[in-house]
Amino acid sequence: MKAEIIAVGTEILTGQILNTNAQFLSEKLAELGIDVYFQTAVGDNHERLLSVLEIASGRSDLVVLCGGLGPTDDDLTKQTLAQFLARDLVTDPQASQKLDNFFAQRPASSRTPNNDRQAQLVAGSQALANPNGLAVGGMLTVNQVTYVVLPGPPSELKAMVQEELLPRLSPQGRLYSRVLRFFGIGESRLVTILDDVIKQQTDPTLAPYAKTGEVTLRLSTKASDESLAQAKLDALEQLILSRERLADYFYGYGEDHSLAKEVADLLKTREQTLAAAESLTAGLFQSSLAQFSGASSYLVGGFVAYSMAAKANLLEIPLQDLEEHGVVSAFTAEKMAEQARLKLGTSLGVSLTGVAGPDSLEGQPLGRVYIGIANAQQTRSYQVDIGKRSRQDIRQIAVLHALDLVRRTLLSP
C-alpha cells in the first residue's frame, strides 16, 4: 500500500510551526508496514489544496490529510475534499452532540455557526471520534483511494490516530517494534559500542535516537507471526544488553515511557513515599512526578528553596553552614534531602541544587549540580556535571539525573 501525508496549514509554510504530525503519522504507518512515499505541506488555500489532492489521488492508495478542521474560515480541508470528491458535507450526530455538551457546560463561551463545521463529515465517511477535541475526523474510500481526515493539533491527532485510525487500517505484514530506553550514556558512545551490531544487523533493524539527556534504540522486524517476531527481538535485545555496561544504563521499554513514569511506577509498587527540596529546578522534579494519575499515593510534597533565605528558613539549615559550604555543595544537597524527608515524614527525601546559568555561581561552573537522596538508613549526594548547555536543558537533565538516582535507590537490594 502506497501512502502519502498532506498537512494543511499556512503556519507550516511560513515556518511558524514544525510539521511534527507528518513524522508521527509516518512512524505509525511504518509500524503497520504501510510505506509512506510522499509528505506534502500546503497552505489554507482552496485551489492549491485541490491541486495537491489531484496529484495524491493519482499516485497513492492512502491519502492522509491533517489540519484545517477548526472553526475558522481558513479551515477548509473537509470542504475542499468534499468538492474534490463531488460529495456533500453531512453532520455527524455524535460530534454534534459533543458540541452541544461542550457549550452547555460553558455558558460563558458563545457558540458560533462556525463551530458546527467541526461536526461535519464528507458524505459517506466513517467518523473518527476526537477524544481530545471537538473536530471529528473521517475516513472514506472512493475509486480505490482511501482518504483520511485528521485534526491538526498534535494532542488531538495522536489520540485519534491511536484510538480510531490504526485499528481500522489492516496490517500488511505487520511491523513489530520494541524501544529500549537508556539514561546516563550519550548517543555517540552507545553507537560506538554497538557499531558492529548496527552495521551487520538487517533483521531486526536497529535505530538509535537521541532526546534531551536520553537515548532510545528502536528494534523493528516485519513478520506475519507475533511470537516469531518477539523471539527475534528478544535475541537482539539480549545481545545489546550484554555489551559493556549497557544493561546498567537501560531502564525500560516503550516510546511513551519515561524515567519519571518508571520512578512513579516503582514508588507505587514498593509503597514508598517521596518529598523533595529543589533549588535550580524550582519544582520541575516534583511536577514531573505529579504527571501521573494516582500521584497522591507516593508524592506528599516538598519545597522550592530558590533563595538562600528559603533554604535556611523553610528547611531550617543554619545560614552559617550554608555560607560556609556554599549553596551549590554536597553538604547543602544532603541537608536539603534530609530535611525534606524529615519535615514531610516520607520514606525518601530528594534534593537538587546547582548552577543553571547563564553565569557561574559561587565559583562553581555552569551545569554543576548536586543531587541529594535520604532514606531512613543514610543520606548520600552526587555531583553531576552537565556542562555548558542552555538553562532549560540543564534544569531538565538535572531532573533526569535525580529521577535516575531515585530509581537506582529503589532497585538496590
Added chain:
Amino acid sequence: MKAEIIAVGTEILTGQILNTNAQFLSEKLAELGIDVYFQTAVGDNHERLLSVLEIASGRSDLVVLCGGLGPTDDDLTKQTLAQFLARDLVTDPQASQKLDNFFAQRPASSRTPNNDRQAQLVAGSQALANPNGLAVGGMLTVNQVTYVVLPGPPSELKAMVQEELLPRLSPQGRLYSRVLRFFGIGESRLVTILDDVIKQQTDPTLAPYAKTGEVTLRLSTKASDESLAQAKLDALEQLILSRERLADYFYGYGEDHSLAKEVADLLKTREQTLAAAESLTAGLFQSSLAQFSGASSYLVGGFVAYSMAAKANLLEIPLQDLEEHGVVSAFTAEKMAEQARLKLGTSLGVSLTGVAGPDSLEGQPLGRVYIGIANAQQTRSYQVDIGKRSRQDIRQIAVLHALDLVRRTLLSP
C-alpha cells in the same frame, strides 16, 4: 515569487527524523518576502524524485531541494536533477580541493570514489560553498525556474543558507510581522469578534493561531520601507484592540514571548518578590518562573503541598479547617497563598489547588481549580473551570491562569 521546498530522504518518510529543514527554509524565505506554497518530502528514490521535480517545475519559480548530497549510494539528488534538466555533472574545483585537504589531514580515513560526488555540481550551477561540511551546494536557473540544491544535515544547511543562499536571493519587498498574544479567550471567540476584519483585511494579513490555553494573532505586511510597514501594523493593531474586551485579553508581543516571561519581567521591573504553594500543579508554576536568568531577584521559593497532610503541616493550616472546607476550595486557596507569603516574607503569595483528574475530587468536577493571591493589603481567590481535558492540559492551563492573575495584580493601580 512562488517557492517550494523538497526534502529528500527516506528517514523523513519513515518518521525517523523530523523535517526541521523545511521549517527553517520557510521562515528564512518568508523574511525575504518569498512565499512558500508547498513543502514536499520524498525518499531516496530516483523515479519518485523525478516525478516530484516534474510537478514542482510546473508550479513554482523557485525549487529548493535539500538532502541527498552525501557520499553514499542512496544520495542521488544532484544526479536526478541533472537528468531532469538533461545536463551533466561537473566537478567544482574548490569543493574538490576541500576534499583533498580533508583526507590529507586524516590519513586514517579512506577516501572512496563516492566522496568525489560530494564535489559535483549540475553543469551551469553557481556553487554554494559548505562552511560546515564537504558536500557543495548549487543554484541554477533553467526555463525561468531557479533550482537550489542544499545539504541535509541541519548544521550544514543552515550555514549555507545564511552565508551563501540568502544574499543571492534578492529581497522582493521584505515581510514585516507582529505577533499579538492573548490569554483568557478561545480562538473561535476571538475569530468571531474579528470576523469582518479577518475577511476584509488583505494588507496587513491577519492569522490566528491557538496553543494550549493561548491564542496569538500574526499581522504581516510586505513593504520595501520599515516605517511604512510599522505604521500599517500599528493601525491594524489599534483596530483589533478596540474591539470588545480584546485589549483586556491582550498581554504582549512576539513569537517567543510567554505569560511566564511577561510576569517575570513585571516582577523584576516592579521589584516584587513571590512565593507559592502548589497542589495539583506540584511545582510547575514556580518552575515556569525559574526559566529565566535572574529569577533569583523575584522568585524566593515556596511549597509543593500535594497531600492534605502537607497542606496542614507545611503551611500550618488547621487540618480541621481543611476537612471542613475541602482542599479544593476558595478557603484553602486563600490560606495557602497567605501562608506562602507570610512564611517566605515576599510581596506576593500565590496558590493553586484543584482537580487534575482523571477522577473528580471531593465532589468537585474535573478541571475545577482555585487560585489564591495574597499581598500586604488583601487575599483573594478565583474559581476557574478548565473542564474535561487531559491531566497535563489542566495542570498547564491552571499555571497560565495563575500567571495571568499575577500579571493583572501587578498591573492594577
